[in-house]
Amino acid sequence: MAGNLVQGAVFTVMVVRAGMLRDPEFQDELSRQIDRSPRFFQNAPVVLDLKGAEAFATAEEFAQAKELLRQYTLALVGVQNALPAQVEAAAGAGLASFAPNATNPSRRQAPAPEAQPAAAAPEPERQPSRPQTRLVTEPVRSGTQIYARGTDLVVTAAVSAGAELVADGNIHVYGTLRGRALAGARGDAGARIFCSRLEAELVSIAGRYLVSEQLPAEQRGFAVEIALVDEQLTITRN
Amino acid sequence: MAKVVAITSGKGGVGKTTTSAAVAAGLALRGHKTVVIDFDVGLRNLDLVMGCERRVVFDFINVINGDANLNQALIKDKRNDNLFIFPTSQTRDKDALKRDGVDRVLEELKQQFDYIICDSPAGIEHGAITALYFADAAIIVTNPEVSSVRDSDRIIGILASRSRRAERNEPPVELNLLLTRYDPGRVAKGEMLTVDDVLEILSIPLLGVIPESESVLRASNTGTPVTFDEDSPAGRAYLDAVARFLGEQREMRFVQPERRGFLKVLSAQLFLSGAPDQRIDCQGAAEDRAVA
Numbered sequence: 001m002a003g004n005l006v007q008g009a010v011f012t013v014m015v016v017r018a019g020m021l022r023d024p025e026f027q028d029e030l031s032r033q034i035d036r037s038p039r040f041f042q043n044a045p046v047v048l049d050l051k052g053a054e055a056f057a058t059a060e061e062f063a064q065a066k067e068l069l070r071q072y073t074l075a076l077v078g079v080q081n082a083l084p085a086q087v088e089a090a091a092g093a094g095l096a097s098f099a100p101n102a103t104n105p106s107r108r109q110a111p112a113p114e115a116q117p118a119a120a121a122p123e124p125e126r127q128p129s130r131p132q133t134r135l136v137t138e139p140v141r142s143g144t145q146i147y148a149r150g151t152d153l154v155v156t157a158a159v160s161a162g163a164e165l166v167a168d169g170n171i172h173v174y175g176t177l178r179g180r181a182l183a184g185a186r187g188d189a190g191a192r193i194f195c196s197r198l199e200a201e202l203v204s205i206a207g208r209y210l211v212s213e214q215l216p217a218e219q220r221g222f223a224v225e226i227a228l229v230d231e232q233l234t235i236t237r238n
Numbered sequence: 239m240a241k242v243v244a245i246t247s248g249k250g251g252v253g254k255t256t257t258s259a260a261v262a263a264g265l266a267l268r269g270h271k272t273v274v275i276d277f278d279v280g281l282r283n284l285d286l287v288m289g290c291e292r293r294v295v296f297d298f299i300n301v302i303n304g305d306a307n308l309n310q311a312l313i314k315d316k317r318n319d320n321l322f323i324f325p326t327s328q329t330r331d332k333d334a335l336k337r338d339g340v341d342r343v344l345e346e347l348k349q350q351f352d353y354i355i356c357d358s359p360a361g362i363e364h365g366a367i368t369a370l371y372f373a374d375a376a377i378i379v380t381n382p383e384v385s386s387v388r389d390s391d392r393i394i395g396i397l398a399s400r401s402r403r404a405e406r407n408e409p410p411v412e413l414n415l416l417l418t419r420y421d422p423g424r425v426a427k428g429e430m431l432t433v434d435d436v437l438e439i440l441s442i443p444l445l446g447v448i449p450e451s452e453s454v455l456r457a458s459n460t461g462t463p464v465t466f467d468e469d470s471p472a473g474r475a476y477l478d479a480v481a482r483f484l485g486e487q488r489e490m491r492f493v494q495p496e497r498r499g500f501l502k503v504l505s506a507q508l509f510l511s512g513a514p515d516q517r518i519d520c521q522g523a524a525e526d527r528a529v530a
Contacts, residue, residue: 139441142388143362158441160391178439183465 059092248389289461447481
């Protein structure tokens with residue numbers, strides 16, 4: 001996935017169980033709900049949950065479902081829990097396929113995986129699959145270099161002068177940062193550096209850097225967040 | 239179970255050899271059979287500081303190479319029966335410290351001694367690494383100034399990553415900070431880092447604070463471990479540190495500027511009446527001698 005071209009975002013999407021569509025009372029119930037809060041339902045996206053609804057098998061049936069929901073100002077955008085044949089049929093009706101195991105909020109199921117449709121990435125992504133955040137709980141001593149490849153680095157102790165933290169993602173230091181911290185080492189300009197106390201020798205994001213004497217005196221010794229804003233390293237007190 | 243203790247610092251000239259001699263003598267005074275080994279091959283000094291330079295026949299390297307046995311090389315201290323000195327070679331260099339040879343010698347020493355004190359050379363090269371590699375505990379000798387603190391930090395990192403305990407995933411080397419050449423007067427003037435400054439950066443337990451003292455130089459030059467000098471503030475501070483190393487609780491002394499004349503008497507009274515922030519050196523107080 002080209003990170004620059006495709007951006008992810010999280011959406012809340014209503015899920016309608018396919019079986020309900022054919023329930024005679026469904027349309028009455030639906031219109032009552034929509035009457036109560038018409039704004040909320042205006043053009044709202046809906047995903048059709050096909051669990052236990054093998055009857056839906058042709059593109060035509062999906063097109064009908066789409067049309068039915070359209071009458072109630074709802075936009076059917078995709079299906080979930082679909083069999084391979086159903087995915088294909090739905091695609092024929094212009095519907096996307098959402099992760100088969102995605103939770104169905106309408107059934108108040110397990111809280112475990114929050115609605116994470118495969119098509120919509122959970123947050124602005126750097127990597128298609130991100131390794132686990134690197135966690136360091138011991139003080140990082142002078143002369144030590146830690147590299148969090150392809151991920152974030154979290155240090156819950158002090159980082160000594162002469163130590164170096166490098167991460168492809170963000171760097172968090174819950175302690176005094178006296179050494180160097182280089183976030184977004186592979187060019188991610190969205191990476192940030194956070195520390196409980198800024199005494200750093202050098203901070204860098206995506207190649208832009210500030211050395212110790214360039215750090216504003218009013219930020220030194222404080223908890224700060226460092227980000228790249230308009231190509232400029234910007235330090236804000238937290 | 240014998241304990242191997244590395245005396246190390248990274249930086250040179252901070253007092254590693256003085257500390258090795260003082261701690262070894264202190265442990266011996268407390269009745270523990272102790273040997274102190276000089277790892278500074280080619281820059282042999284421990285024998286001078288221990289006052290046995292005229293009795294060296296065989297050395298550490300001879301034993302590593304199998305040219306002499308342990309008992310031929312060990313020198314028994316004339317002042318304390320529990321104390322032995324293991325001098326090193328002045329004619330060789332650090333490459334002579336073969337790791338498996340050192341391991342074998344240390345294992346042999348463990349059969350005879352309670353404490354094996356390893357006086358490390360400065361730096362982070364082969365000699366220093368070998369001196370700390372086998373350590374169970376380390377005493378990090380640091381002066382209250384930034385370059386010494388940074389070098390100590392580096393050494394602590396090496397102990398945590400490159401010691402045998404680290405390589406074998408055993409419990410980590412027990413770390414102790416010893417702050418030496420501490421001059422409370424200069425600290426008060428802001429010319430030296432405070433104990434708290436150093437502790438904040440290094441964040442390891444403080445074993446003791448040794449005041450800058452003329453008696454240290456005198457002890458070195460006369461070949462007497464400073465712990466044998468009961469009248470010396472440094473000697474008493476080292477004995478306190480040894481006591482803490484053995485698990486005892488002792489008040490930190492010598493960290494406040496020394497008072498003069500009647501002021502000293504006055505503050506001593508304050509101390510006796512229990513003012514908590516008066517951690518001063520009460521000269522002549524009986525407790526000072528409790529150790530010996």
